[in-house]
Amino acid sequence: MDPKDLFSANLLDGGIATCIEGQHTPSVIVIGAGISGIAAARSLYDASFKVTVLESRGRRGGRIHTDYSLGCPVDMGASWLHGVCNENPLAPLIRRLGLTLYRTSGDNSVLYDHDLESYMLFNIDGSQVPQETVVEIGETFKRILEETGKVRDEHPDDMSVSQAISIVLDRHPELRQNGLAHEVLQWYICRMEAWFAADADMISLQTWDQENVLSGGHGLMMQGYGPVINALANDIDVRLNHRVTKISNGYNKVMVTVEGGRIFIADSAIITVPLGILKANLIEFEPKLPDWKVSAIADLGVGNENKIALRFDNVFWPNVELLGVVAPSSYACGYFLNLHKATGNPVLVYMAAGRFAYDLEKLSDESAANFVMQQLKKMFPDASEPVQYLVSHWGTDPDSLGCYSYDLVGKPTDVYDKLRAPLGNLFFGGEAVSIDNQGSVHGAYSAGVMAAENCQRYILENQGHVDIVSVRHEVLASTIPLQISRM
Structure with a gap:
C-alpha cells in the first residue's frame, strides 16, 4: 500500500475528522484516559478541537481508580494530593468540586x-x-x-x-x-x-x-480522585475498551489502530499511556521510534x-x-x-x-x-x-505494568526532556514526562495540559494561524478555598 493511502478519506473514522462550513476542524486522538489524557482532551475540547480519547480499560482514570464496592470511596491507585496549596495546578478544580482533603503531613x-x-x-x-x-x-x-x-x-x-x-x-x-x-x-x-x-x-x-515538592504537605482525597476524573471528562468523547496496537504518523496525519482492526485518523495524537506500556513495546510505531526516544523510555524506572x-x-x-x-x-x-x-x-x-508488591501479586x-x-x-x-x-495488581495489570516512574541509578540528565519531546505530530504526556513532579497526579495533569498546548500550537501553526489562545475549562476558575481537615 502506498503510504499516502494510509490516510485516505475512506479509512477515516467518522467520529474523528469533520468539516464545519468548509473549514477543517482540528482533530486530535488522545491515547489513554488517565488524568493526563483526560486533562489534554479537556484542554483541546475547550479550544474547539475535535477530540477522541482511546482507552484500553473499561473505565476512565487509568492509575486513578476510586472503587465504591466497599460502600465508600477507596482509591486503589493514586490517593494523595502532594502539595496542599493554591500553587498546585489541581487546587482550583478540587476547590470548585468542594472535595475535602485530610492532611497527613506537613512540609x-x-x-x-x-x-x-x-x-x-x-x-x-x-x-x-x-x-x-x-x-x-x-x-x-x-x-x-x-x-x-x-x-x-x-x-x-x-x-x-x-x-x-x-x-x-x-x-x-x-x-x-x-x-x-x-x-x-x-x-x-x-x-x-x-x-x-x-x-x-x-x-x-x-x-x-x-x-x-510543593508546599502545604500532603492531603488524602477523602472522596477519592474519581470526582476529579469525572469533572474533567464531562462531554469528552472517551472510547472505552479501545486498546491501541499501532500508531502511524506522516503527511500531517496520524493513524491509530485499535485491537480488532478499527482505524482512527486525526491531525495529531497525544500519547499518555503508562511508561510500563511503552517499555514493554505493546504499541507498534510506524515509523519506529528513534533510538534516542527508545533510550529515554529505557532509562527511567517504573515502580510498583x-x-x-x-x-x-x-x-x-x-x-x-x-x-x-x-x-x-x-x-x-x-x-x-x-x-x-x-x-x-x-x-x-x-x-x-517494590519487590514485595510484585511478590504479593x-x-x-x-x-x-x-x-x-x-x-x-x-x-x-x-x-x-x-x-x-x-x-490491586498494578505491576501485572496489562494496562499499566507498574505504578509510576522513578529515577534509576545513573539516569541521564536529559532523559525527561527526551521522553517529553514530540515526534512531528506525536506528543507525549503522562506522569513520567512531568518536568518537576514525576509520579504525582498533579504532575500527570500538568504534563497532559502541556502536551495539549504544544499540540494545539503545532496544528494551528500548520494551518496558518498566528494568534493562539489557550482556553481553560470554566470549572477551573474558582476562588473557593481548599477544604482541609486535621490542620
Whole structure:
C-alpha cells in the first residue's frame, strides 16, 4: 500500500475528522484516559478541537481508580494530593468540586505522605514498639540521610540510596542499630521506598531528594480522585475498551489502530499511556521510534505499589492514622492506612511497594487478604474477619505494568526532556514526562495540559494561524478555598 493511502478519506473514522462550513476542524486522538489524557482532551475540547480519547480499560482514570464496592470511596491507585496549596495546578478544580482533603503531613516530612503524629508500630510478633524508640530512630534516620548527601558530594558517579546508606553506616558505626531499633530503621527505609514504589537498591542517590515538592504537605482525597476524573471528562468523547496496537504518523496525519482492526485518523495524537506500556513495546510505531526516544523510555524506572483494602463490620483498631509493621528487613515491613480516622469508614488499607508488591501479586486475592489478616491478628488478637476486601495488581495489570516512574541509578540528565519531546505530530504526556513532579497526579495533569498546548500550537501553526489562545475549562476558575481537615 502506498503510504499516502494510509490516510485516505475512506479509512477515516467518522467520529474523528469533520468539516464545519468548509473549514477543517482540528482533530486530535488522545491515547489513554488517565488524568493526563483526560486533562489534554479537556484542554483541546475547550479550544474547539475535535477530540477522541482511546482507552484500553473499561473505565476512565487509568492509575486513578476510586472503587465504591466497599460502600465508600477507596482509591486503589493514586490517593494523595502532594502539595496542599493554591500553587498546585489541581487546587482550583478540587476547590470548585468542594472535595475535602485530610492532611497527613506537613512540609519536610521524612515519611513524605505521613508525619508521625498519629501512629502505632508493631513488630512481627504483634508487640507494640515503644513510641520513644520510634522517635529516637526517626532522628537517626534523618542523620543517616544527611550523611548520604556527603557521600553524593564525594562521588561523581551515581550509586543507589542503599549503597550510600551502607557507606554511611561503615563510616559512622554509632548510627548502626541492633534488635528492635534496627527493625524500626528498616521501617523508615520501607516508607522511603514506598514514596518511589521501588527498593532502595534501585533508587538514584543523585536525584532521590531533588524533586520540586510543593508546599502545604500532603492531603488524602477523602472522596477519592474519581470526582476529579469525572469533572474533567464531562462531554469528552472517551472510547472505552479501545486498546491501541499501532500508531502511524506522516503527511500531517496520524493513524491509530485499535485491537480488532478499527482505524482512527486525526491531525495529531497525544500519547499518555503508562511508561510500563511503552517499555514493554505493546504499541507498534510506524515509523519506529528513534533510538534516542527508545533510550529515554529505557532509562527511567517504573515502580510498583499495591494496596489491599479491608472493610470490617466493627472497628477493633485504635484511632490512629497508620499502623506500621517493623521487621529485620525493609522488604518485610509494611503499614496500614486507617481510613476510619480520615473518613469515618471502617476500612484499613495495607500498602506494599517494590519487590514485595510484585511478590504479593503472585498470590491469589484471598491469599493476599489472609496474609494481611495474619499481621492484624498478631497486633489485635480479637480482630474480626473482613466482610469485603479489594486487592490491586498494578505491576501485572496489562494496562499499566507498574505504578509510576522513578529515577534509576545513573539516569541521564536529559532523559525527561527526551521522553517529553514530540515526534512531528506525536506528543507525549503522562506522569513520567512531568518536568518537576514525576509520579504525582498533579504532575500527570500538568504534563497532559502541556502536551495539549504544544499540540494545539503545532496544528494551528500548520494551518496558518498566528494568534493562539489557550482556553481553560470554566470549572477551573474558582476562588473557593481548599477544604482541609486535621490542620
